[in-house]
Amino acid sequence: xxxxxxxxxxxxxxxxxxxxxxxxxxxxxxxxxxxxxxxxxxxxxxxxxxxxxxxxxxxxxxxxxxxxxxxxxxxxxxxxxxxxxxxxxxxxxxxxxxxxxxxxxxxxxxxxxxxxxxxxxxxxxxxxxxxxxxxxxxxxxxxxxxxxxxxxxxxxxxxxxxxxxxxxxxxxxxxxxxxxxxxxxxxxxxxxxxxxxxxxxxxxxxxxxxxxxxxxxxxxxxxxxxxxxxxxxxxxxxxxxxxxxxxxxxxxxxxxxxxxxxxxxxxxxxxxxxxxxxxxxxxxxxxxxxxxxxxxxxxxxxxxxxxxxxxxxxxxxxxxxxxxxxxxxxxxxxxxxxxxxxxxxxxxxxxxxxxxxxxxxxxxxxxxxxxxxxxxxxxxxxxxxxxxxxxxxxxxxxxxxxxxxxxxxxxxxxxxxxxxxxxxxxxxxxxxxxxxxxxxxxxxxxxxxxxxxxxxxxxxxxxxxxxxxxxxxxxxxxxxxxxxxxxxxxxxxxxxxxx
Amino acid sequence: xxxxxxxxxxxxxxxxxxxxxxxxxxxxxxxxxxxxxxxxxxxxxxxxxxxxxxxxxxxxxxxxxxxxxxxxxxxxxxxxxxxxxxxxxxxxxxxxxxxxxxxxxxxxxxxxxxxxxxxxxxxxxxxxxxxxxxxxxxxxxxxxx
Numbered sequence: 293x294x295x296x297x298x299x300x301x302x303x304x305x306x307x308x309x310x311x312x313x314x315x316x317x318x319x320x321x322x323x324x325x326x327x328x329x330x331x332x333x334x335x336x337x338x339x340x341x342x343x344x345x346x347x348x349x350x351x352x353x354x355x356x357x358x359x360x361x362x363x364x365x366x367x368x369x370x371x372x373x374x375x376x377x378x379x380x381x382x383x384x385x386x387x388x389x390x391x392x393x394x395x396x397x398x399x400x401x402x403x404x405x406x407x408x409x410x411x412x413x414x415x416x417x418x419x420x421x422x423x424x425x426x427x428x429x430x431x432x433x434x435x436x437x438x439x440x441x442x443x444x445x446x447x448x449x450x451x452x453x454x455x456x457x458x459x460x461x462x463x464x465x466x467x468x469x470x471x472x473x474x475x476x477x478x479x480x481x482x483x484x485x486x487x488x489x490x491x492x493x494x495x496x497x498x499x500x501x502x503x504x505x506x507x508x509x510x511x512x513x514x515x516x517x518x519x520x521x522x523x524x525x526x527x528x529x530x531x532x533x534x535x536x537x538x539x540x541x542x543x544x545x546x547x548x549x550x551x552x553x554x555x556x557x558x559x560x561x562x563x564x565x566x567x568x569x570x571x572x573x574x575x576x577x578x579x580x581x582x583x584x585x586x587x588x589x590x591x592x593x594x595x596x597x598x599x600x601x602x603x604x605x606x607x608x609x610x611x612x613x614x615x616x617x618x619x620x621x622x623x624x625x626x627x628x629x630x631x632x633x634x635x636x637x638x639x640x641x642x643x644x645x646x647x648x649x650x651x652x653x654x655x656x657x658x659x660x661x662x663x664x665x666x667x668x669x670x671x672x673x674x675x676x677x678x679x680x681x682x683x684x685x686x687x688x689x690x691x692x693x694x695x696x697x698x699x700x701x702x703x704x705x706x707x708x709x710x711x712x713x714x715x716x717x718x719x720x721x722x723x724x725x726x727x728x729x730x731x732x733x734x735x736x737x738x739x740x741x742x743x744x745x746x747x748x749x750x751x752x753x754x755x756x757x758x759x760x761x762x763x764x765x766x767x768x769x770x771x772x773x774x775x776x777x778x779x780x781x782x783x784x785x786x787x788x789x790x791x
Numbered sequence: 792x793x794x795x796x797x798x799x800x801x802x803x804x805x806x807x808x809x810x811x812x813x814x815x816x817x818x819x820x821x822x823x824x825x826x827x828x829x830x831x832x833x834x835x836x837x838x839x840x841x842x843x844x845x846x847x848x849x850x851x852x853x854x855x856x857x858x859x860x861x862x863x864x865x866x867x868x869x870x871x872x873x874x875x876x877x878x879x880x881x882x883x884x885x886x887x888x889x890x891x892x893x894x895x896x897x898x899x900x901x902x903x904x905x906x907x908x909x910x911x912x913x914x915x916x917x918x919x920x921x922x923x924x925x926x927x928x929x930x931x932x933x934x935x936x
Binding site for chain 1: 804806807810813859888889891909910911912913914916917
């Protein structure tokens, strides 16, 4: 048994680890999800920043590009005097303030770049002014003056200063871009790592869970087998013991049967030859009487002797009669013990009524009132019930208390799975010390003023037991007795065979 | 019953045998009574050495049988008698202490002609045997073939 208990205990304990594992698994999943969302958001931010940097670079380049386009168109106009160059110059130069402004707004988040752009802005304005001045000279036709101005190199120097400044800015932006790219890569790597670690943890937890579940299942299976095994054994043991009991019981029945038969045989002889002696005695004394004739003294002695003879013979015969009745009782009990019961639905109202109807005359003669209350029906052996209740009613009628109007009550009620019947009387009752004795075979209690062999209650109790019930007694000497019979409401077919 | 009919009494209890004989005689039956106090001797007498009962073929007999014998069951003797070609018409009276209904039924099933339970009450016992004696005096036993 101990191994079964420990196995069962283990089976009960181990599921505790699984909810914990499950909780851990969920926590890890949530952490991974949160990290992923956060890292994804960061990665998104990083990309935005990269795009922004590229945009800034683009706008800064546009400043240079427009300035160069404007310069080249101005030179083109100076050489060819074509109006299309003029248009191009105006367009490009016109673009510059807008582009500058858009670059300013793009770098507004970076004070260093804003400062640098602020340094570029006057140079750009100066350059635009310088180009306009040279162009004006070209328009007025003073090409030489314009050439002089260009030769002076102020425009070129300005352009170079702007280019240098913007290159610084572009480089700075490129550095920013590199940093941001590196950030983005790192973030992505973190994301990947977190996902991988989380997945690994979940896989491990899953494996542990699987192992635990399998272990639990295995333990359960073991426990189930152990229980099954012990059940099988138990049933086998019960079956064996029941068979033993049945055999022992059959043995007793057979024994009682054989004993009662074999006891009867010599009894027939004792009785037979006693009767033969009686006949011989009668003949002898008749012959003796004929011989005595008038011898009064001798005749008187003969008569006395004859009376002694008769007395002895009577004792022998009454004893044999009693022994015969006892043997018959044993025989009857042993026969009852081997009878197979047939459970059927019995209306106890009807059954008890027919018993009380049979004794109604006897009850009226002895001035005894019989009250039969409503009795619950049951499924049991009808014949056995008849014997039980007629015995109890007979007893109640027999053992009355002199000087008191008799009253017998038969009642009953249902309990959970049983029915309880009571046969109550106000008769002479039974002393407490006799409560057990009266159920024994050939034992009787109180004044022996009634006929009987002391078999009735022994028989009744044996029947009640075989019906699967039990019987108790509540009684006080001189006050009355109540016999309480508890029976199963549905007697099983198998009951009553082994008992 | 004709004088030549032999009454075979198989009864292990001498007292019972004596009481039965006494009361049969009181009924006025004077046929020869052969008593056997065990089954073996009775079987030897009824069926002979070879067990065929040829020696008793056509012999008018009446068998009184107790069931509780020390060496065998009277029921077996009854069965053998009723199964035997030469003895099957011989009337068998089962006279025993057993009043078990199954036993009674079994005996009649096997072909017993009469079944009587020995009562302990001697008046009844003597009365039963005397009536059996009367029965013997009117019974017809098959004549020799």
